[in-house]
Amino acid sequence: MKILLTYDLLRDKFQELEKRYDVTVPEGRSFTYDEVYEQISSYDILCSMFDFPVDKKLIDKATNLKLVANYAVGYNNIDVVYALEKGITVANTPDPVIAPTANLALGLMIDAARRISELDRKLRKDKNGMHIGVMENLGSQITGRTLGIFGMGRIGKALCKRARACGMNVIYHNRKQLYQDEETKLNVIYVGFDELLEQSDFLSLNAPYTKETYHVIDEKALQRMKPSAILINAARGPLVDERALVNALKNNVIHGAALDVFEFGDYPLPELLELENVVMTPHIGTQTLADRYEMANAVCNNVIGFIEGDRPVARVLKP
Secondary structure, three states: OEEEEOEOOOHHHHHHHHHHOEEEOOOOOEOOHHHHHHHHHHOOEEEEEOOOOEOHHHHHHOOOOOEEEEEOOOOOOEOHHHHHHOOOEEEOOHHHHHHHHHHHHHHHHHHHHHOHHHHHHHHHHOOOOOOOOOOOOOOOOOOOOEEEEEOOOHHHHHHHHHHHHOOOEEEEEOOOOOOHHHHHHHOOEEOOHHHHHHHOOEEEEOOOOOOOOOOOEOHHHHHHOOOOOEEEEOOOHHHEOHHHHHHHHHOOOOOEEEEOOEOOEOOOOHHHHOOOOEEEOOOOOOOOHHHHHHHHHHHHHHHHHHHHOOOOOOEOOOO
């Protein structure tokens, strides 16, 4: 089996592949799309990074390709439908990202609610000592409040458990409702999408990016949310109409937002940078060293499991 890695990352974690198979790795960098395109026809397996496009053009050139093993839980960089039509398996790394992404979503929510980043900035700027009045700099409580989760998959369930531990009530909306015994175990209530918008004090987006979820939070959805609500997005940027969100935040349609991802790449609209009621991080949902190691191991396990059949493969089914 010939394997092509588009990236040179944590090389020691991919030694098992290099011991077993014929592996090509770019030395100290990542391959460009054009470089992969020129080589791909002679390879059986492609290990892609989350931002590397595996599109129809590349798939058509990859006449021997049998597996695309993505270094990410997301796979919107891959034309999954077309790959499956061509008999190519697509795999991702869902398990390692669950805990760190759920932890970040919870952290963003608490930060926005208690105005941690905002007040940190103010404290640093005020050289004379910031005045802390009894009724000033008030934040929002999360205990006893309602968290709405859009997308009750692995990460949504992990966030649900953390929120319940903080004393929150949890409602959710999902493409498919969970079985009753799982709802009982998680202590969550399924609601329609409009009810989710209207009842949530905090609304967390934890769904994948698909045609159906594109701009699921648009101007109309924002208008249905509580004026006191805070939106959290640690999933995918295009789930939110960012320009509509800017307008909603400026005009007090909702109270605040906490964002790890953005609609137009890894950088927010400039208007968001000027707003105090927004907490932002630069797409760091899995940005821990331990998780990077686990994701590399997951890629290797997907490849070895696909070839040898001796371990599970995290296959991506048709979206």
